[in-house]
Amino acid sequence: MVINILEIIISPVLAFIIGIFFMGLFRKITARLHWRYGPPVIQPFLDLIKLFHQQGFSHGPVFDLGIIMALAGSIVLILFIPFGGICPISNSGGLLVIIYIMLFAPLGIALSGGEAANPNISIGISRKLILALGYEVSFLLALLALMTYYNTISLVDIVEAQDNYKWALFSPLALSGIAYFIIMPAMLGIRPFDIAGAPQEISTGPAIEYGGKYLGLFNIWHALSMFVYIALFVDLFLGGGSNPLTFFIKMLVVFILLTFIHGVFPRFRIEQAIKYLWKWPVIISLSGLILITVIR
Amino acid sequence: MNLAQLILISLCGAFLTYLLGKASSRIRDTFAVFISLLLIIPLFCLYGKNEEITYYSFLGLPLILKITPLSWLFAIAVQTITSLSVIFSLSYMKGKERLDFYYLMLLLVNTGMLGIVLSADLISFYIFWEIMSWSTFLLISYNRGPALHAGMKYIVMSIIGSASMIIGILSLYVNCGSLDFVQIASFIPRTSSGYTLFILILFCITFGIKNAIAPFHTWLPDAHSEAPSPFSAVLSGVLIKMGTYGFILFMYTIAGLNIIINIGGGSFHYLISILAAITIIFPTFIAVLQDDAKRLLAWSSIAQVGYIILGIAIGTGLGFVGGVFHFFNHAAFKALLFLSVGAVEYRTGTRDLNSLGGLIKKMPITFFCALIGVFGLIGMPLTNGFVSKWLIYKALILGEHPFLAFIALFGTWGTIIYSYKLIHNIFLGQLPEKFSNVRKAPVTMRIPVIFLSLVVVVFGILPGIPLKIIDTISASFGFQPQDIQIWGIASETGVLNMVNIFAAIFAALIFVWLLFLMGRKKINIAQDDSYAAGAYVPKDKYNYTVDFYKPLSGMIKPYLRDFVDDFYLWLADVIRTFSDKTRKIYCGDLGYYISYIVLFLAVLIVLKMGLKIW
Numbered sequence: 001m002v003i004n005i006l007e008i009i010i011s012p013v014l015a016f017i018i019g020i021f022f023m024g025l026f027r028k029i030t031a032r033l034h035w036r037y038g039p040p041v042i043q044p045f046l047d048l049i050k051l052f053h054q055q056g057f058s059h060g061p062v063f064d065l066g067i068i069m070a071l072a073g074s075i076v077l078i079l080f081i082p083f084g085g086i087c088p089i090s091n092s093g094g095l096l097v098i099i100y101i102m103l104f105a106p107l108g109i110a111l112s113g114g115e116a117a118n119p120n121i122s123i124g125i126s127r128k129l130i131l132a133l134g135y136e137v138s139f140l141l142a143l144l145a146l147m148t149y150y151n152t153i154s155l156v157d158i159v160e161a162q163d164n165y166k167w168a169l170f171s172p173l174a175l176s177g178i179a180y181f182i183i184m185p186a187m188l189g190i191r192p193f194d195i196a197g198a199p200q201e202i203s204t205g206p207a208i209e210y211g212g213k214y215l216g217l218f219n220i221w222h223a224l225s226m227f228v229y230i231a232l233f234v235d236l237f238l239g240g241g242s243n244p245l246t247f248f249i250k251m252l253v254v255f256i257l258l259t260f261i262h263g264v265f266p267r268f269r270i271e272q273a274i275k276y277l278w279k280w281p282v283i284i285s286l287s288g289l290i291l292i293t294v295i296r
Numbered sequence: 297m298n299l300a301q302l303i304l305i306s307l308c309g310a311f312l313t314y315l316l317g318k319a320s321s322r323i324r325d326t327f328a329v330f331i332s333l334l335l336i337i338p339l340f341c342l343y344g345k346n347e348e349i350t351y352y353s354f355l356g357l358p359l360i361l362k363i364t365p366l367s368w369l370f371a372i373a374v375q376t377i378t379s380l381s382v383i384f385s386l387s388y389m390k391g392k393e394r395l396d397f398y399y400l401m402l403l404l405v406n407t408g409m410l411g412i413v414l415s416a417d418l419i420s421f422y423i424f425w426e427i428m429s430w431s432t433f434l435l436i437s438y439n440r441g442p443a444l445h446a447g448m449k450y451i452v453m454s455i456i457g458s459a460s461m462i463i464g465i466l467s468l469y470v471n472c473g474s475l476d477f478v479q480i481a482s483f484i485p486r487t488s489s490g491y492t493l494f495i496l497i498l499f500c501i502t503f504g505i506k507n508a509i510a511p512f513h514t515w516l517p518d519a520h521s522e523a524p525s526p527f528s529a530v531l532s533g534v535l536i537k538m539g540t541y542g543f544i545l546f547m548y549t550i551a552g553l554n555i556i557i558n559i560g561g562g563s564f565h566y567l568i569s570i571l572a573a574i575t576i577i578f579p580t581f582i583a584v585l586q587d588d589a590k591r592l593l594a595w596s597s598i599a600q601v602g603y604i605i606l607g608i609a610i611g612t613g614l615g616f617v618g619g620v621f622h623f624f625n626h627a628a629f630k631a632l633l634f635l636s637v638g639a640v641e642y643r644t645g646t647r648d649l650n651s652l653g654g655l656i657k658k659m660p661i662t663f664f665c666a667l668i669g670v671f672g673l674i675g676m677p678l679t680n681g682f683v684s685k686w687l688i689y690k691a692l693i694l695g696e697h698p699f700l701a702f703i704a705l706f707g708t709w710g711t712i713i714y715s716y717k718l719i720h721n722i723f724l725g726q727l728p729e730k731f732s733n734v735r736k737a738p739v740t741m742r743i744p745v746i747f748l749s750l751v752v753v754v755f756g757i758l759p760g761i762p763l764k765i766i767d768t769i770s771a772s773f774g775f776q777p778q779d780i781q782i783w784g785i786a787s788e789t790g791v792l793n794m795v796n797i798f799a800a801i802f803a804a805l806i807f808v809w810l811l812f813l814m815g816r817k818k819i820n821i822a823q824d825d826s827y828a829a830g831a832y833v834p835k836d837k838y839n840y841t842v843d844f845y846k847p848l849s850g851m852i853k854p855y856l857r858d859f860v861d862d863f864y865l866w867l868a869d870v871i872r873t874f875s876d877k878t879r880k881i882y883c884g885d886l887g888y889y890i891s892y893i894v895l896f897l898a899v900l901i902v903l904k905m906g907l908k909i910w
Contacts, residue, residue, distance in 0.1 A: 052815040059823055062656060062724070068812055072804035079800055096686050097797065099705070100677050103712065107676070110716055111667075114724030115656065118827045122725070122841065129713050130848045136709045144698040144705075153690055209826055213815025217808070270847045289698055296696070 007088040008079060012224075014086075015078045015231075018248065019223030020045050022230075026259055033263035044223070048216050056212025059116045066112025067210070067217050073104020074224040081231050082159050082240055084247030094154040095143060098232075105225060106132060109206050109218075116209040124205020127270050128189075128196035134277035135183040135193075141285035142176035145292045146236055149173055155235060162239035169237040172295055175288030177237040179281040181254075185261055186277060187229050192265040193273055230254050299361040299414055300351040302338055305331075306410055310403035317396030325386050328399045332379040332406065339371050354419055357475055362416035365769045366549075369620070369762075370413040370534075370541050373627045377533040378406040380744035381526040384635050387738040388526055388642050398438060402527065404431040405535065412538050418465045418475040425461070425538075429454045432535060436523045446518035452868075453515045457505035464498035481550050489559055492551060496564065499546045507539025509605060510575040513598045514861040520594030525638025528590060532597040533631035537623050540604055544620070547608070548773040557611045568609040573703040575602030580710035582856050585849050589637045589647040589722065592714055593630065596673065599707060600626045606704060607688040612695050613775030618687025620766045625680040625755070629672035632748035633718075636666035639737040639745065640722055649717065650842045654727025658734040661742055663723045668749040670715040672756070675708060677797050680755040683763075683784070686792055713845065721841050726823065757798045758782055 024041035031038025058064055079088045080098050106128060113121040146168065147153055150161050162168055169177040186193035197205045210218050234240060234250045241247025268276065309331035317324035348362040363371075382402060389395055408428030415421045433454070437447030469475055471491070472483040484492055501512070508516040516536070520528050547556050547565075556565050576599050583595035604626065607619025639662050640655060641647045656663045672681035685708070692701035737745075755762055760782035771777040779786045783795035824833050843849065881892075 055816050056818045057821045057826065058818045059821070060656065061660075064812070064818075068805060068808045071808045071811075072801060075804040075807065076797075076800045094791075096689050097677065097792070100675060100682060100686075101797075103674065103676060107674075107712065107716070111719070111724070114716075114720045116827075117654070117724070117726045117823045120827075122720075122844070125716075125720075126844055127847070129716060130845060133709050133713060133848065137706060140702055140705045144693065144702055147693050148696065148698045151694065153693055211826075212818070213812060214818075216815060217812065271851065274848070274851060289702075293696075293698060 004088055007086050011083055011086050011088060012075050012078050014083065014244070015224055015227045016220065018251070019220075019225075019227040020048070022226050022255055023219075023223050025255070026226075026262070029256065029259045030263045033260070044219065048219060051216035051219070052213050054212040056210070056214045058214075059209070062115045063112050063209075066108045066110070066115070067214055067221075068108070070105040070108030070112070071217050071221045071224070073101055073108060074221055074228060076104070077101045077228050078224065080155070081228060082156055082235055083231060084241035084244040086244065087156060094152075095147060095158070096153050098155065099140075099143070102228075105221060109221075113206045113209065118209055120202040120208050121206050123202050124196050124198075124208075128206065130270060131186055131189075131193060131195055131273060131277075134274045135186040135281070137278060138179045138183050138281035138285040139187070141282070141289050142180045143236075145173055145176040145285070145289040148289070148296065149292050159235050159240035167237065167239040172291055173237070173288065175284050175291060179285035179288060180233060180237065182281045182284070183277060184229060184233065184254075184258060186273070188226060188258065190258065190262040192261075192268045194262075194267055195270050195273055198267060226255075227251075230258075299347060299349050299363060302335065303361065303407065303411055303414065306335055306403070306407040309335075310400055310407060313403055314396045314400040317399065321395065324396065324399060328382050328403065329379070329386070332375070332382045332403065335410075336372070336375050336379060339368070339375055342371075343368055348416065357419060358417065359420045360416040360476060361411075361414045361420065363414060364549075365765065365772065366541075366544060366620075367413040369624065369765060369769065370537070371410055373537075373624060374406065374409045374413065374534045377530055377627055377631050378402070378409075380631065380635070380747065381530045383740055384529070384638065384744045385524075385526040386740045388638055388741065389524065394438070398435070398524070401431045401435045401438075402530070405435065405530065409534060409538060413541055416477050418468065418477075418480075422458075422461060422465060426458060428535070428538065429458065432531070435527050436519045436531075438524055438527075439522060442518075443522035446515075446522040450515040450519045453505050453512065457502040457512075460498050461502040464495055464502075467498075468495065477545075477550060481552065484551055484555065489555075492555060493559055493564065496546060496551060496559070499542065500568070503539040503542035503546070504571075505539070507536055507543070507601055507605065508575075508598050509539075509571055509601065510578065510598075511860040513575065513579065514858065514864055516598055517591055517594040520597060520634075521588055521590040525590070525634055525641060528593075528638070529631040529634040532593070532634055533627040536597065536601060537604075537627065540601070540608070540623050543605065543608060548616075553611070553774040565609045565611050569606055569697070569700060572602045572606035572609060573700050575599065576606065576707040577602075577703050577710075578856065580707045580714070581852055582858065583714045584710060584717070584845060585853060585856065586714070587649050589640070589649055589652075589718060590634070592649070592718055593633055593637065596711070596714065597626075597630055599711070600630065600673070603685065603688060603704060603707075606700065607684075607691065610691055610695055610697065610700075612691050613770050613778060614687055615691030615695070616770045616773070616775055617763065617766050617778060618684050618691055620769065621687065621759075621763060622681070622684035624762055624766075625672060625684050625752070628748050628751045628755075629669045629679070629681060632669035632745060632752065633666060633673065635741070635745050635748070636662050636669060637722075639741045642741065643734050643737060644731055649721040651728065652722045652731075653725040653841060654723070655731065655734065656723040657727060658731065659723075659736050662737050662745065663719075665742075665745040665749040666723065667719060668752050670719050672752040674711050674715055678756045678794070678801060679752050680759065680762075681752070682756060683759040683792065683794065687785070713848075717844050721844065725841055757794050759784055759794055 023044040028038040028041055077098065080101065110125045113125055146158055150158050152158065189196055197207065207215065207218050230251050233254055234247060238250050241250060313324055313328045313331065316327050342363050345363060348360060350358045350360050352359040389398060405428055408424045408431060411424030412421060412428065415424055433447050433451040436450055437444045465475065468480060472480055505512040520532055523531055579595045579598040583592050583599065586592040586595060604619050604622045607615045607622060637647055644652060646652065672679040675681040675685040689701055689704060692704060760780055763780045767778050767780050784792040
């Protein structure tokens with residue numbers, strides 16, 4: 001019981017530290033790839049302290065509630081995702097609950113932005129929801145392949161089944177894993193899929209009206225969601241980790257690969273992104289799922 | 297009070313309401329609310345009882361009313377939604393014409409639905425089915441104009457369904473000799489599987505039309521959007537679910553689980569599941585393209601019905617429980633959404649998503665209730681819609697139907713897209729100048745909406761209450777019972793603990809809220825302050841809501857034409873042309889008629905003499 005409560009407190013804190021560290025590293029690596037020097041790695045953390053001391057403004061109750069709901073959703077999500085043996089409440093519904101708790105964040109931000117009535121936000125939200133529709137196809141196909149292959153809906157069981165280096169990525173599930181990796185930039189909203197927040201076109205879209213602590217909360221959410229999607233990939237396809245350290249190293253490798261993609265690609269337009277997402281990842285993940293249903 | 301008296305009170309109540317309306321509209325309104333609420337009490341007391349009554353005998357066939365756990369659940373849902381709809385009607389329909397008629401028909405529909413779920417033989421079933429169908433037709437076309445067309449579409453399809461049911465009833469009467477459900481149920485296993493399939497298909501057409509399963513869905517979008525809003529709630533919440541009731545009745549009470557799973561090598565229930573999956577995916581994306589709030593909800597109803605049938609038809613205990621629970625939940629949140637949109641329409645006079653906006657400032661309670669409804673529709677955790685969808689998905693995944701599970705899951709993202717459009721375009725964004733003095737909804741409109749949102753949330757956190765009842769139903773059909781706890785489902789293949797999830801989300805919300813309070817105090821500013829930064833912005837709509845998903849709708853629109861509807865309209869057109877041509881032979885000239893007779897006789901003589909066919 002005590003250990004359980006301790007885990008509930010520790011895992012969001014760890015996720016926050018790793019997420020913020022990743023955000024700093026992300027800017028640094030991208031800068032070095034672009035032959036710039038880049039900000040220090042702890043810059044996002046310093047920004048957070050600054051933001052919570054600045055004055056924010058609000059447009060109404062839903063403007064506040066939405067961003068609170070988004071961040072709370074991400075925190076709950078972390079409790080469901082095994083982090084190298086730490087997994088406080090994974091036993092309450094499994095992967096299907098995770099898919100649904102993932103909805104809190106985009107919906108919360110969409111509702112919050114909706115009340116601000118800024119055209120940039122509307123465009124950003126519209127793009128974000130359409131983009132999600134694009135990547136969700138392959139995401140669901142990949143998850144279903146996993147759930148069918150291991151015949152369980154519990155994430156902990158899936159991680160356990162991959163013990164002793166029987167990683168899903170090197171099993172018949174490889175195709176699903178590849179498809180998941182291809183759509184990950186879209187899930188994280190980094191290039192070539194940073195359409196929803198496109199800073200040069202729609203001034204960061206949904207985040208534009210946030211200032212002060214609102215932007216602070218938004219940044220924390222961003223850090224946590226970065227953690228969640230990468231951790232999920234590690235759990236699903238790279239066999240999780242026997243302890244938090246190996247888990248973190250796996251995450252770091254995936255994260256650096258994603259940063260390289262971000263560093264060198266230009267941005268898709270939204271129609272191009274949908275066309276791309278509904279083509280290659282879907283073909284790969286669909287053949288993955290068909291393969292699984294055939295060999296089972 | 298026995299069942300026959302219950303139906304009789306309901307029927308007399310409807311006509312009494314009509315007569316009272318001639319005296320005073322106030323008494324009529326009070327009485328309508330009274331009678332519909334009153335009936336909930338005896339229905340509630342019937343829980344767990346197994347009462348049966350033979351109330352009449354027709355051609356030597358007994359007409360029976362009977363209550364089972366399944367019919368109890370449906371009856372409670374029907375009576376609750378109708379009562380709320382009557383309460384909502386008080387202010388929504390105020391000042392409209394032909395109100396006595398409206399209330400009469402609304403209560404008659406209620407009687408018809410109660411009769412359907414309580415009857416235990418096919419003759420009573422058919423009679424109540426027709427009472428319901430015809431009064432529904434009159435209510436759909438209540439508004440005249442385009443509503444007449446919608447009603448006509450509905451009744452034509454409904455008659456086709458009834459005809460199919462009549463053929464089934466007659467065939468069963470000839471072959472089985474009895475129309476009592478118990479007798480038929482014992483007759484079906486003795487007959488050939490081909491005949492069983494024939495009967496099942498006949499009745500599936502009837503129920504499919506009422507339930508609006510593809511390809512029989514075409515009447516629904518018109519009917520739901522043209523009917524008066526309180527009735528749309530009944531229509532979408534419970535009336536189309538009479539088809540679901542019929543499906544369950546015929547598949548599991550009459551045919552039985554074994555026959556359904558094995559008939560045609562298992563292809564029958566699989567085919568229905570595939571139809572249900574088609575019913576989920578296309579209507580969901582057609583809903584994304586709609587600009588009329590009620591039409592959007594109507595398409596969404598079709599899609600959600602797909603989930604219900606998918607759960608029921610898949611043939612596992614988990615799926616069945618999920619499907620029936622989703623029926624119950626859909627009744628709650630879809631009625632809630634129709635009533636909310638009705639309240640908005642009542643206050644603003646429009647339901648065009650492109651011209652509304654910003655109403656959260658004027659109708660906050662309606663907004664929050666609609667938000668809960670939308671969350672239920674999407675299936676967000678902590679709403680009842682989540683639990684039922686979770687059950688259906690789990691049944692599909694563990695039953696090794698990954699592709700059906702994919703369609704069901706993917707439909708959820710479509711649901712998010714249109715739900716957000718609904719909420720955003722009505723309540724968020726900019727408030728147009730012309731709605732600046734809209735007032736909040738009247739109290740009789742807020743009570744039903746608040747009640748339904750409570751249902752959505754309470755059964756989302758404590759799903760065990762309804763699931764326990766549904767589990768007894770599914771166990772009585774021979775499914776394996778589930779381990780239902782008050783907080784969810786406990787089983788080895790995956791636990792669902794809603795109370796844990798609730799506690800986690802609640803704690804996280806409190807934590808983030810405290811974090812929010814820790815930061816420097818916020819200030820409230822006007823909507824265009826930071827966007828315009830002091831510069832001039834056009835007052836009426838600088839925000840972008842029209843054609844909200846333009847990049848998407850441009851891509852998917854060509855694939856989403858309702859070909860089925862086009863086909864039916866084409867068929868109707870062909871029949872009309874053909875009938876027009878045939879009509880020309882009746883020219884009204886006696887000489888022609890005599891020559892027809894002579895010609896006919898001549899043909900007969902030629903046949904007799906020349907061909908010697910008899």
